[in-house]
Amino acid sequence: MIVDTHTHIDHPKFYEDVEDVIARAKEAGVERFIIPGADPLDLPRAMELAERYDEIYFAAGVHPYDIEGYDRFMLEEAAKHPKCVAIGECGLDYYRLPKEEGEKKKTKELQKEVFKEQIELAKELELPLIVHIREASKDALELLQKYSGPKGGVLHCFNASPVLLDLKDRFYYGIGGVLTFKNAKKLVDILPKIPMERILIETDAPYLTPHPFRGKRNEPAYTTYVAQKIAGLLGKSYEEVCERTTENAKTLFQIK
Numbered sequence: 001m002i003v004d005t006h007t008h009i010d011h012p013k014f015y016e017d018v019e020d021v022i023a024r025a026k027e028a029g030v031e032r033f034i035i036p037g038a039d040p041l042d043l044p045r046a047m048e049l050a051e052r053y054d055e056i057y058f059a060a061g062v063h064p065y066d067i068e069g070y071d072r073f074m075l076e077e078a079a080k081h082p083k084c085v086a087i088g089e090c091g092l093d094y095y096r097l098p099k100e101e102g103e104k105k106k107t108k109e110l111q112k113e114v115f116k117e118q119i120e121l122a123k124e125l126e127l128p129l130i131v132h133i134r135e136a137s138k139d140a141l142e143l144l145q146k147y148s149g150p151k152g153g154v155l156h157c158f159n160a161s162p163v164l165l166d167l168k169d170r171f172y173y174g175i176g177g178v179l180t181f182k183n184a185k186k187l188v189d190i191l192p193k194i195p196m197e198r199i200l201i202e203t204d205a206p207y208l209t210p211h212p213f214r215g216k217r218n219e220p221a222y223t224t225y226v227a228q229k230i231a232g233l234l235g236k237s238y239e240e241v242c243e244r245t246t247e248n249a250k251t252l253f254q255i256k
Contacts, residue, residue: 002227002242003032003249004220006089006130006156006174006202009056010035010045013206013217022053025220029242032255033220036089036130036156037061040069043078050083057255059130061088065096067114072121079125085253087122088130089156090115092143095134112139119147128252129153131171137161144171154200154252157208160186165193172252174202177210177218179229191233200252201226201245 004025008014014021025033035046035058046058060078062070078084092111097104122129128151133140141163152170157178164171173194178184201223209218210225231241249255 001032001246002028002030002201002223003034003246003255004030004203004205004223005034005154005200005249005253006036006176007033007205007220008035008038008207009033009205009220010042010049010058011206014219018049021219021221022055025223026055028221028224030220030223031055032246032249033057034059034085034249034253034255036086037075037078038063038089039066040071040074043074047078047081047083050081057083057085057253059086059088060084061086061090061118061130062114063089063132064091064093064111064115067110070114070117072117075118075121076125079121079127084127085255086128086130086153087118087125088153089132090118090129091132091134091156092136092140093132093134094136108139111136112143115140116143116147119143122151122153123147123149126151131155132157133159133161133164137163140164141166152252156202157204158187158194160190162190162193165190168195168198172198172200172248174200175230176202176204176226177208177222179233180211180225181214182211188233191230196234196236196244197248199230199245200248201230201241
């Protein structure tokens with residue numbers, strides 16, 4: 001069994017065939033799905049899918065690109081849902097910042113403030129975090145070390161930054177299709193430094209489609225290619241990788 005710990009099957013790209021997508025995933029051995037929160041406007045769709053399918057869970061959070069829509073009360077209410085298993089995805093993303101220096105600084109500070117609030121909310125509610133970090137490893141590490149609680153969380157789409165390995169006592173590392181890319185040398189090199197009991201499998205569907213399907217819409221069934229790549233790099237069997245990462249997901253998100 002595989003758990004896709006980060007899949008946006010609430011995305012409009014899945015509106016027409018989500019049932020088929022889930023069926024294909026289950027046929028491939030994927031039996032649990034976690035939909036992270038990103039844009040608050042998408043949250044009702046994620047909740048509806050979680051209510052319709054036993055296999056689907058969701059998280060409540062605001063992506064750094066959507067911080068203008070941050071509403072702590074709304075996240076607190078969503079987190080009361082019995083199938084809400086985490087806060088996130090939240091974090092820092094400095095990839096697309098304003099060019100003007102003053103606006104750039106203002107955007108960074110706003111991202112940090114909203115991220116800090118979600119870290120503290122997760123700690124308060126005793127839920128794990130789903131963390132998005134892009135070109136902001138140092139600042140993200142500082143905030144997580146200072147404010148996150150014992151539940152920790154997962155570093156979604158782990159960016160292969162060595163400094164983030166300092167979090168491996170409380171955080172897991174989400175590994176997805178990027179591992180199969182030809183230019184993924186940094187991630188390939190750092191993977192053996194992550195304990196097996198700290199690895200999670202994810203797709204980030206419909207994004208980051210693994211080889212050999214790059215250029216097509218990603219979907220949860222393709223987690224099998226990620227598991228195969230992990231197994232080959234770590235000298236483990238495919239079955240061992242699936243079993244270990246599934247147990248990791250169940251432990252972190254408290255799912256059956």
